[in-house]
Amino acid sequence: MTQRLPNQGVLEDQYDVIVVGSGAAGLSTAVRAAHQGLSVLVLEKTEVFGGTSAWSGGWLWIPRNPLAQRAGIQEPFDAPLAYAKSEMGERCPDERVLAFLEKGPEMVSFFEQETALRFVDGNAIPDFHTSNGHALGGRSVAAAPFDGRALGDWKYTLRKPLSVISLWGMGIASGQDLKHFFNATRSLRSALYVAKRVGRHVIDLLRDGRSTQLVNGNALVAALLKSAVDKKVYLQNNAHVSALIKHGERVTGVDVVIDGKPTKIGARHGVVLAAGGFPHDTKRQKALFPQTAGQQHFSAAPKTNTGDGLNMAEEIGAKIRDDLDNPGAWSPVSLVPSKQGAIHFPHLIERAKPGIIAVLPNGRRFTSEADSYHDFMKALFEATPTGEEPYCWLLADHRAQRRWGLGWSRPFPFPTSFYERQGYLHKGETWHALAQKIGVPSTALVHTVDRFNRDAQLGHDRDFARGASPYNAIQGDPENRPNPSLAALEQAPFYAVRIVAGSLGTFAGIATNEQGQALTNHGSPISGLFAVGNDMSSVFEGNYPSGGITLGPAMTFGYIIANNLKTLSEKPATDLNSSEEENHAVL
Template identity: 55%
Template structure:
C-alpha cells in the first residue's frame, strides 16, 4: 500500500532493530503515536541475527535469583575496562537505568528475558562478575506474530542450521553432544522435525530464539500498542523546524512521503559496517574500506549517521576502537556473493588453534572475538594482510564444526569443494595447501600439544579466565578449552578482519539526545543502538554490551519523548528468572 504524501505522528523511529523498537514501544506505552520506518523489506536489523544477549548488571532477574551486588563491583569493572578514573554521565546512566528498563519490559510488554546466571564477564580482574549480569530473550512462538512473521528477518543463514536458530546453553549443548548422548540425540531429532514441519507450512522456522526472539517480542509489543510499521521505506533526509528534528522524508514504493513527527525523531539505523567511505576513514586496517567484512546486514550503510550530520550532529572519532571486531571467514554463496561467518564460539573449543601464515600462534584463541582481532592487528607487520588460519583436528571438526563447515553428520567434502574448508591428511599437507610455513606450524603444534595435554598454555594462558572456561567444553578436563591436536585429517579456515557492528556513532547525552558541535542537544533528535557512539568508548567489556545499552537508551529516548522521567512499574508480583 502506498503512503499518502504526508503522515503525522508524535515520534518517528528510523530503523527496526531492538534499540529502535525499544524506543518505539516505550513511547507508545506512554500514549504517543509512533511510526517506525525500515529501509529493507524485513524488520529486525542486526539484532535479528544476533545472540540476543544484554549486559545489565543488577538486573531484576539476577536479584530475584539472589544474585545481589551490594558493592560497586559493576562500576569498578566498567571503569577498569574503559580505562577511566570515573564513569561519564552516559555510563552512569546506563548502569543506573538498565535494571529499570528490564523491569519495564518484563512488566508491560511481550518482551520476557531469562537470566544468564552463569555467564561471566569477558575479562577477569577488578570488579569482574562470574554471572548474573547477562540476560537473553526467552524463546518465542512465531505464530504469535500472525502475518507479520513474514516481515521478520530470519536468522543468518550461514550460521543457522537450515534457518533454524540454536540458542546458547542447554540447546547448543544438546547439538554438540548429539553423537554422544541418546538423550541429546532425541532432543535434536525433535527440534529438527519441528523445524522441517515449519519450513513446509511457513517457509521459515517458528521456534524463535536468540536475537530473533528478542525482535519478535518487541515487534509483538509494538503491534499491541498500534505502532505503525513501514518496510521498504528508506529515509532520504531529515526535516527540521527551528533547528529541531521534526520528521523525515522517506521513499516508499517509488514515491516520496513526508512524515511529520511533533515530538521528535529517533535514529536507529545500525551504524556504518558497510559504508566503505567511513570505514576507510575510521578503521586503519581497512584503508580502502573493502578490507573490512562485517557480519551485520549489508543494508547497514551509515544512513543514521549521515541523517544526523544533516542537522549538525558529529560522529565520534576518538574511541579506542571504531568497531566491535570479530574474525570472519568468507562463505561462497550460490549466487556468487560472499557471506561473512563470525567466529564467536569455535576458537575456544578443545582441539583448535589459530596461527598466522608464519605458522606461529599470536593470541589466546579462547579470548573474546574483539580481543582476538586486536591481537591479530598487533601481530601483523605493516604492509602484510591481516589474516589468520583457524585449525582443528578431525575429532574437533566432527563434534563442533569449524565455521560454516558443520559437524557430524554433515560431510566435509561439500565445504572443500566450495573452496571454504582446507583439509590435509597431516599438518604438513594442510600447511602446504594453506600457504602456511610448514616447519614452523609443526613446531608450534608440537609445543602446543605438549602443554595442552597437561591442561596448560604457558604462552597465552588459554583457559585461565572464567570466560575462557565458559566458552570451552564443560565435559572436558582438566582445562575446558585445551586439548592436543592429535589425529588427522586436519582442517583449516582462513580468518579475516570483520565486525559485529560499529562503535563510532553520533555523540549523544545521557538521555540519548544527539549533540551538536558545541556539545549541545539538537532538539527533537535522538540516536540509539549503533547510531549512538559507543557507551563503552570503543571497548568490549562483556557479551551484550551492544544490545544492553541499545535497549536501555532506546527506553530512555522513549521516556524523554513522552516527557517522562521514569516509567512506573507494578511491583506486586516478583520477577522469576529462568536458568540458562
C-alpha cells in the first residue's frame, strides 16, 4: 500500500536542486540548500524516507566540534589531520580531508542553530586506533533524542528502526539508555527507567502505530526531515530515478518514475546523488569484494540500496573509484530468519562484552573481539584461507548471554528457547557438545576457551591484547575487573551464533573533488553533478579511523555541496555556459 504524503502542493517540472536519496547525506544537502533560498526536490526510491541513516547509530565524527569546544576540549587543526595521515598513509592529505576537517564544525553549528536537529556529545569516546594524532574523546557527536510527534503526519513516512536491533520497534540509544536496559534486572532505578520507556512505547503503538521516542539514526533523520518540511523542501517517495539528463556536457535533470509514471524533472543548478552506495548490487560486489571469495555478501543496509547512483553516474562518464584500501565498511552480521527472508543483524556492541569470544571454523580465536566492527572483519578476512567462505562463531557462556544477549538472542528475561527453535542460537551443555553442534573441532575449541579463561582471570589477553586499548576498554563493562573486556566463559550452558561477512555500507564510489563535484576518468568535474554520502567515494580512502566517519563526512559534504550550489545560482548564465565549455574542452 502506497504511503500517502501530507499535502505539499503540486510537483513542479523544474527545481534549482534535485537530490536523489533521503538519508542524512541527501537531507542535509537539501536542508542547507533550501535554507539559502534554493528550491529543492528530494526523490526517494522507497515508500519511506531515511535510507541506511535511519538504521544507523546516528554518530558523526567531527573533530573540533562546537560541543567539544564548549566542554573545554580544544585541539589544533593539525591534530585530527595527523590522525588522518597516520590512518591513510600516502593517500593523505587529500583536499577532501582538509575540506571536511575545516567545514565539519561549521556544519554542526549550522544545524544546531538553524534547524530542528540537536546533538549530544561523545566527549568520552576514543578513536578506534592509537596511531599518531588519535584522541581519547571530543571528536564525536550524535543526534539527540527526537520526539516523533513533532513530525505530525510525516512521522508515518519515516523509516522505522531495524526490527532485529530494536525492542518491539522501539530504538535504544547507546550510552546511558542502553546501560539502563542492560541493568533493568539488577537495579531498581534502571527497572523504573525501562518501565517508563516501554510504557510510553505501548501508548505510541496504540495511538500512532509506531514509536515516537526516536533515538540514534532514526532521531537524526527525523530531525532532518522536520527541518526539510519546515524549509519547504519538496519530498517525493516512490520515485525511482532511472537516468541523468544532460544538455551538452551539463547534467540538467533526471528521468524518474513516480508511482509507476515516468516523467522528466529539470535541475537549474545541480543534481546531487545520495542514493546510498551499492551494498546490494551483486554485480559490483563481485567486482570489488574479493574478500568474500565469491560468496554472498550480507550488508545490513536496506535491500533497496542497489547502486543506482553509481550506475547512473558511470553511464555519463563519471569515474567510480575501485582503488580504495577497503571497498566496504565491513561489519560482522548474523542471519535472522524471517518470513520475508533473512534479516542481517549487525554485531556492533556485544562482541566486546566480558564472557564473549569469537572463533574460526577451526576452533581458534583470530583477533581482539573488542576491536571495531571493521577491524574485526578485516582480521576475519585475513584469517580465512584463500577461496573459502569467511565466517566465524560468536560464543558466550550462560552468564554472558543472560547479561548481554548474543546478537538477535536477547538477554534475560527473554528466554533462549525461542532463538534456539528458530535455528539462530545453538546451545550445548558442554563445550564438546556445542562444538559438535556447530561443526568445530572440540579439542581445539576446549583448548582455546581454557587459554582465554586463564588470561581473563589475570586480566591480560596474551594473544590479542583485548581490552588494552582505550576503545576496547570503553566497549566493555567498567564494572568488570580487572579488565572491562575480559571474563572467563565458565557457566554452562554455552551458546554460539554464526557470523558471516557483511557491511554497514560501501566505501567505493563516485570520484569527487573537495566541492563534492563528480569527476570524470580524466579528473575534470562534470558540470551540474554532485555526489555525497556513500555514493561519494570514501574521504578516508576506504579506511575506518573512528565511529561516525560515514555520517560525519556525509553531512559535512552535504553542507559544502549546498554552499557550492548557492554560489552557482548567483552566477550569470554566461558564466555557467563558459564553465560548460571549459568542462567540454577537458572532456
